[in-house]
Amino acid sequence: MAITAGCADRQPDTFTFTGDLPPGFAYEAAVYYVPAPGETCTVEKKYNKAPVFKSKDKPIAEILIRRTRSGCPLVISRIELEISSIYGPHWLDSSRDTANVVIRDELEEQYKGTFSKTGESIFHGQCQWLFRTSGAKRRIVKILDCKKTNPKGDVGNGRPFSAFTLDQLPGKTVRMKIKMADEERPYMKDTWVKFANGWKRCMGDNFEDRYAFCLGNYKDFSGFHMPDGEPCTIYPSCTE
Incomplete structure (x- = not known):
């Protein structure tokens, strides 16, 4: 009976990770390990991931908190996440940004993630599409920009992020929750002008002008092409 009770009280050596993403989004996660606190052993980089x-x-x-490689006891150190989505018909019409979870033996209280009574901790983020034109046809390309937010949705500096101590994680769930910004915005300042029905692309010196900054000229605008090749005069509705 004593042995059974001891096993029942033993903490699990795993925790759960999951994500809530906007439609059409995905993520990849790489989990990294370091020698456990107090250990002097080392492992090659190819074994710490x-x-x-x-x-x-x-x-x-389900993610292991502890593992052993080449005889060296390791503990989880971080999870590096790549958030990605597509915006057009071609395989290159995609973009990605990053998020991170950091795990340490000790952390100041102000930096530690918190868990609900059900054992779940949620960290929040917001992704936004930044649009620009590229190439001789001024084709629209997009860059994904993801920032951390608080639960109310207020956008902060830096990428989506959370941190925990090793003793917080056994048997718990960490959830990444990402939403999309309500609007897209230009990637570079002073290249587009916003109107009531959308954005118009400044002409610049001429159609071959690679950057085509407005530089005070808010009357001469350029056509452009959507990712699928459709010619347009205003973004995102395409036609006025």
Whole structure:
């Protein structure tokens, strides 16, 4: 009976990671390990990383907190996340940004993530599409920009992020919750002018002007092409 009770009281050596993403989004996660506190052993870099898991294959992943490689006891150190989505018909019409979870033996209270009574901790972020034109046809390309937010949705500096101590994690769930910004915005300042029905692209010196800054000229505008090749005069509705 004593042995059974001892096993029942033992903490699990895993925690769960999952993400809530906007439609059409996915993430990849790379989990990294370091020698456990107090250990003097080392391992080659190729052994301190667990296999990458992808949200399309593992929407809910169970992650080891401790593992041993080459005889060296390791503990989880961080999870590096790449958030990605597509915006056009071609395989290159995609963009990605990053998020991170950091795990330490000790952290100041102000930096530690908190868990609900059900054992779940949520960290929040917002992604926004930044649009620009590229090439001789001034084709629209987009850059994904993701920032951390608080639960109310207020956008902060830096990428989506959370941090925990090792003793917080056993048996718990960490959830990344990402939403999309209500509007897109230009990637570079002073290149587009906003009107009531959308954005118009400044002409610049001429159609071959690579950067085509407005530089005070808010009357001469350029046509451009959507990712699917459709010619347009205003973004995102395309036609006025």
